[in-house]
Each structure stands twice: as structure tokens, then as C-alpha cells.
Amino acid sequence: VKLERTEYVRSNENYSILSRIVEECGIDTILHTFLVVDPTQSTSRQMHEINVIGTMNLFAAASAPSTVRTVVVKSSAMAYGTAPEDPTWFSEDTPRSRSPRSNVERSIAQVEGYVRDFNLDNPDVAVSLLRFANVLGSDIRTPLTRALEMPLVPAVFGFDPRLQFAHEDDVVSSILFAMNHRLAGTFNVAGDGLLPWSEVTSMVGKRPGYLPPVGANVVTSPLRRLGLVDLPPAYIELLRYGRGIDNSKLKAAGFSFDYTSAQAVDSFVRASRLRRTMGRHRPKYTYERDVEQFFRHSPAVIRNRQAPQE
Template sequence: MTASPSVVLVTGVSRYLGAHLAARLAADPRIERVVGVDATVPAGDLAEVLTAAGSKIDVHQIDLRTPGVLRAMVDARVEAVAHLAVATATDQHGGRSAMKELNVIGSMQLLAACQQAPRLRKLIVRSSTAAYGASFRDPAIFTEDTEPREVPRGGFAKDVLDIEGYVRGFRRRRPDVAATVLRFAPFIGSAVDTRLTRYFDRPVVPTVLGRDPRLQFLHVDDAFEVLVRSVTQPLPGTFNVAGAGTLTLSQAVRRAGRVTMPVLEPGLNALAGLGRAGVSLDQLDLFVHGRVVDTTKLIRAFGFTPRTTAEAFDEFVRSRRANELLPADTMRSVEQALLDGFRRTRAARAALERGE
């Protein structure tokens, strides 16, 4: 298929990525209509983004785990689907079990609906470089053909592996649909608010003693450019999407104007259970082993080169400089998290000395 689709369905429209992609697609004269679906109604700034985009966007409150999404696709004569409704962390109601059900079951039901949608010609699925995992056995650089050396520990990484497996099955059943899987590196940018960005916002940043992993980031505006091209151009396949080059964790912390606090791994692991204040297991493994992916395939196919990891991270840092002073309650929560980590580290060290 060479022509741009006239009707596009975007999942996760009540979240930052979905709402802004829907607005960008609505601004494209090649696209006549954007159908946004999510289990919740967009609110606040995201609702304003969608309203400002005009009448080309129709928003429907639909849970992907229900048959409603198929009816919406058939009724709207959808030709392309951009599946962005993939939760990245468990800091939501229901914890890990709810996250897995939304990600895995929701994606499975969506693909079942896509299989039955007669006009569908294009499918774009949000994935992550977390699918490669992070371990001491990793290669220096991952290509799209590299298999994970170990099963990832983190829930998000396991979910995207399951989702990609469903996409492979969908490709076999609907070879007429151009399916694109985008493995995004961690997002960074002035408007991005994730566990990763909050980690670098800490005045004192805990790191794993003796480890300085290589990291890659992707500016969220470059992610939108890749998503729009995926929708409007025939670009099937699986692609790594990341900024060229790397930063070590210590370099990133210094660029952010913060101070590192090296702790034993159990100390940082303690932060994985602290909700918005902590890190996920996926990020914990990343901060121990690092991860670097090759983006040659993306650049050749898309004709687009994202800004480098260093450029993306520096822009994020500049956007934070206006708010250097953190609220007192945030400072207290960070200090308490560090103290808890130190206590766990001392307990782990004592257990090792006792031979337990």
C-alpha cells in the first residue's frame, strides 16, 4: 500500500503519547479522520490537546478487552491502527496484575479485532528496547534480529515480548496488513514525566556501586515523527528507535547537575517498590547492565535520523533548570528512600558476612 490511510484508530488516547499522536495525525491533510479509544476519558491538558486539534478526532471510551473496539473499527471504516495503549509501569490502580491484563490481554483482543476488520491495511505497535532485556551476557549492540540472552525480570519487558509474539501471529493471518513494530528507547524531553525522568530529577541519584552502564534515550518529539511516518508511509517491519551514541549513567547524572550516591544493588533494588519515587525492575537491570541498540535499519527505511542521545538528554536538562529547587515534601521522600536503601544495603552486607 502506498497511499496514506484516510481513517486511523489510535489506542491510549487518554495518555500523553496517544493524545499528541492523534492531534498530529488530525493536522495532516492526508488523513480525514482519527478515532481515539481508551478505557478512560481524556482529561486536563490532554483533553485540551484533543479539543484544539479540531473536529477530525472522535474519542470513544472503550476498554480494549471488550468487543467494543471491533465495532468502532468497522463503523468508522478504519484503515490503520496505531496501538499505543501499553502501560510501562505498575504505579497504577491494581499493580502488576492490572498492568499485565491491560497490556497483554488488551493487545490480544485488539489484534483479534484487527484480524476481522475488512478495511484494515496498516498496523503500528508500540514496543520497547526493553524487549532485549539487560544482562551481563548481552552483546555490545542489539540489532532487530538479536534475541534476548535471558528472560527479562521486569513486567513491562515481559509484556512487550508477549505483544510482539501476538503481532507475529497476526502477520501470518493477515499478510495483507503492513505491520510495524517500533522498539522505542526510553523517552526523554521537557514534557515527559516518567519514573526515568523523576530518577534524574533527584538531588542525589542512587547508582549501583561499581557499575556505570551505557544508556540510550529518545527525544519524544522524534518518537512522534517516527510514529507519523509509520502511519502515513508503507514501512512494515520491526525497528529500533533511539538516539545515536550513548551516555554512561555517571555522565547523565553529571549533565543533570546531580550527585551520585553509589550503593550495593540491594539498596537500589529497594527503590523498585516505592511507586512513583522508585525505579522499575526493567530500569534497575538497565542501570546495572545498560543497553545499546543499532538504528541503521530505521534510518535507511524512514529517511529520518533522531537527534542523538546526548542532544535529547541535554534538552531535557535545560527544560528542568527553571525548577532546580524541589518541594520540601519531595526532598523528604527522596531522603527517606535513600535512608531505606542504605538500611537494606547494610542488612544485605551483614548477611553476606554471616554467610547467609
């Protein structure tokens, strides 16, 4: 994605500065892509600040009177949960079989509630809610990717769930598609096909390390604290029952996927091998200016202030 005109401004994790940015720059499009869906990377309080409070502030900034006309929210298929009575495929309108039990599922439910409320209150704004399946890519770190990189891949004894994946390129492309076409509504984003977890384990060239079918969360809790297993409860349930989401609605809107679920796994395997060969290097990112410097010198702010007011 080319970002020649992109400017960066530091914000705190709950986006409290966003209203001023929208007003000063005359923002017409917001992409909300920073929901926390990996509970191992933040505390419950941080997750609440980012997901719930951050989304509230984002929609406050986008509400009338505002220049915002398009909002795209990156959510997760975790919104559907996972349970033994689930259908093979979740459509966008399929309700959860059970109430959310984990903190991350509850926060996603709250976020999506704010999306629905904002959509009802602002019919002139195109609001797109994208629910992504398990994302795989060359530089994506999730509980599932970390599980696939372990010497023994965690699996629940007696279960071989079918999972679905989305390649990182399709993730970016679908967000841009929703933005450029001003899609309105909820859309599932996932590559075609479901893969048994045993097949995924075989594709990465590993053997399974079995967790007990009863009390798996109790067993893994001390292992998580020791850094030996990095699977939160919601993901253990996923490795028990699996999940599939129907992507036909997004296809009907005109979007074409470049990767099936199997191709996304294959791409992940190749990237993992390359990473083991070359090592993992992450350049440290630093902001070049603080918020006030942004508002003083941003070309977008200056252009917006000089534009004639209606």
C-alpha cells in the same frame, strides 16, 4: 500533529469496544501506543489487562474481515532485556540473553508474540513494531526521568552503564513515518550514541546516590513503598548493565532523527529547568460524549454508513 478531524471516544482499558469502532467507522489504520512500560504506574493485573488483553482485542478488531490495512505498535527496547553478556548494540533480530524476569518484560514479550502471529495471519496488512529506547521529553514521566529529578540520582555502586535515549519529538515523528510509509517489520528507535550514566547525571547537574551492587532490589523495595526511590527491578538492572539498540534499519527506510541521545538529554535538562520555574500544570481532560453518542453522531460513522458497500 494536527488533529482537526479527530474524534474521541471512551473505551475501557482492554479495548473491548474497538471491534465495533473499526466496523462502524471503516478504520484503515490503527496506532497502538498505549503499552504500559512503567510498572510503578499500574498493578500487575492492570498491566496485563492493558498490554496483553488490550492487544488481543486490538488485533481481533484488525483481523479479517476488516478495513484495517496498517497497524503501528509502539513497543519498548525492554524487549531485549539487559544482562552482562549482552552485545553493545541490539539489532532487531538479536535475541535476549536471558528470559524475561519482570512482569513488564513478560507482558512486552507476550504483546510482541501477538504482533508476530497477527502479521503471519494477515499478510495484506502492513504491521510495524517500533521498539523505543528510553524516552525523554518536556512532559514525559518515566522511572528514569523521575530518577534524574531526584536530589541524588540513583546509581549502582561499581557500575557506569551506557544508555541510549529517544526524544519525544522523534518518537512522534517515527510513528507518523511508519504510518505514512506503511512500514512493515520491526524497527529500533533511538538517538545516535550511548551515554555513560555518570555523564547523564552530570548533565542534569546532580550527584549520584549509590545503591549497593548486591541486593539493590531488596534495599529499594521498602524505599519504593515510602516513595523515596521509584526504580522498579527492571530499571535497576538497566542502571547496572545498560543497553544500546542499533537504529540503522529505520534510517535505511528513510527516517531521519532530529536528536542524538546527548541532545535528547540536553533538551530534557532545559525543559526541567523551565518546569521548575513555571511549575507543572496539567489541565484535567474530560470526555464530551459517551460511546453511544459517538456512534449516533460521529461524522466518520455517518460517512461510512452512507458509503456504497462493495
